Amino acid sequence: MRSKLILCVVATVLCCSAAYGRILTFDEFPSGTVLSYSSYSRVFFWPQFRATDHTASSWGPPHSGSNVLTVVPDLNYPIPHTLFGRLLATGLDLDPIQSVGAYFSTDMGTTVRITAYHHMSGTYVAVTSTVIGAPGESWNNRYVEITSPQSPFDMLAFEGVNSPDDLLGFCADDMNITYIPEPSSLLTLAGGMASLGGFALRRPRRRQQATEATNSQ
Numbered sequence: 001m002r003s004k005l006i007l008c009v010v011a012t013v014l015c016c017s018a019a020y021g022r023i024l025t026f027d028e029f030p031s032g033t034v035l036s037y038s039s040y041s042r043v044f045f046w047p048q049f050r051a052t053d054h055t056a057s058s059w060g061p062p063h064s065g066s067n068v069l070t071v072v073p074d075l076n077y078p079i080p081h082t083l084f085g086r087l088l089a090t091g092l093d094l095d096p097i098q099s100v101g102a103y104f105s106t107d108m109g110t111t112v113r114i115t116a117y118h119h120m121s122g123t124y125v126a127v128t129s130t131v132i133g134a135p136g137e138s139w140n141n142r143y144v145e146i147t148s149p150q151s152p153f154d155m156l157a158f159e160g161v162n163s164p165d166d167l168l169g170f171c172a173d174d175m176n177i178t179y180i181p182e183p184s185s186l187l188t189l190a191g192g193m194a195s196l197g198g199f200a201l202r203r204p205r206r207r208q209q210a211t212e213a214t215n216s217q
Contacts, residue, residue, distance in 0.1 A: 020178065020180070021177065021179065022176075022179075023174055023177075024040055024069075024174070024177070025064060025065055025173070025174055026051040026067040026068060026173065026175075027051075027064070027066060027067045029067065031051065031053035031066070031067060032050060032052065033050065033051045034047060034049070034050060035050065035051060042084065042086060042095055043082065043084060043177070044084075044085070044087060045080075046074075046077050046082070047074055047077060048071045048072055048073070048074045048077055048167075049069060049070070049082075050070050050071070051067045051069065051070075052067060052171070053066045053067055054068045054070075054171060059108075059138060059140075059169075060105030060107070060140075060170075060171040061140070063103035063173040063174050064174055065173075068105070068171040069171060069172040071167045072168075073167075073168070078164060079158065079159055080157070081157050082155065082156045083154065083155050084097050084154045084155065084177070084179075085154055094154040095154060096153075096154060096179065096180040097116075097152055097153050097154055097177060097178070097179060097180065098147065098149075098152065098178045098179065099146065099176075099177075099178045100116075100147075100175065100177050101143060101145030102144065102172040102175040102176065103141040103142065103143050103172065103173045104132045104133075104139055104141070104142055104143075104144050104171070105138075105140055105170065105172075105173075106132060106138055106139040106169055107169035108137070108138045108169075109133075109135055109136060109137070109138075109169075110133045110138075110162075110169030110170050111132070111133040111134060111135065111160075111162060112158055112159065112160060112161060112167060113129055113158075113160075114129060114130055114131070114132065114146055114156055114157070114158055115128075115129040116128050116129065116148055116155070116156055117153055117154070117155040117157065118148075118152060118153045118154060118155075119154055119155065124155060127148045127150075127153050128146060128147070128153070130146045131161060133169075133170060141173065145176075152180050
């Protein structure tokens with residue numbers, strides 16, 4: 001009985017955890033597609049981002065499939081951003097993010113800084129950052145994760161370290177997004193755990209009552 005209870009608890013935790021992660025492969029679209037809010041629900045890409053077939057590229061082969069995430073120049077948006085949530089006429093409906101990881105490739109010498117921001121009181125506050133690529137190096141599908149255990153974030157900004165042209169020399173594939181569970185989901189999980197605990201307690205009590213009844217006869 002105890003082993004069954006443990007299996008039920010593990011299954012419940014795994015099901016709840018799986019609901020808060022997703023992977024963007026960029027293979028759902030034809031090469032050259034401008035990614036936008038309509039591309040992936042609740043992930044808003046600024047117009048510079050493209051899904052690009054990199055199977056024949058001299059650098060940055062895809063980690064899976066054929067497409068990768070790339071950036072093209074846009075003077076109206078010099079710093080590409082990715083927003084997690086929705087842009088509404090009345091404001092922002094943002095999703096708190098725990099971490100974002102991807103397989104990054106870079107051309108020789110390209111370095112790009114990725115900064116995670118949290119929207120707070122009408123402004124964005126930087127919470128953490130990381131750099132992909134390095135001088136004198138080229139990366140080939142190196143997995144990098146940007147995470148902020150102390151504070152959630154809801155936007156990523158990409159900036160060339162040496163010059164804006166660095167943004168043209170990197171790509172990303174299989175972007176793994178991990179969301180922070182909403183309080184309602186945590187309550188659901190807690191309720192499920194409590195129900196399982198109550199069920200486990202009732203079984204021994206019923207066995208004890210049956211034994212007492214047998215002994216009294």
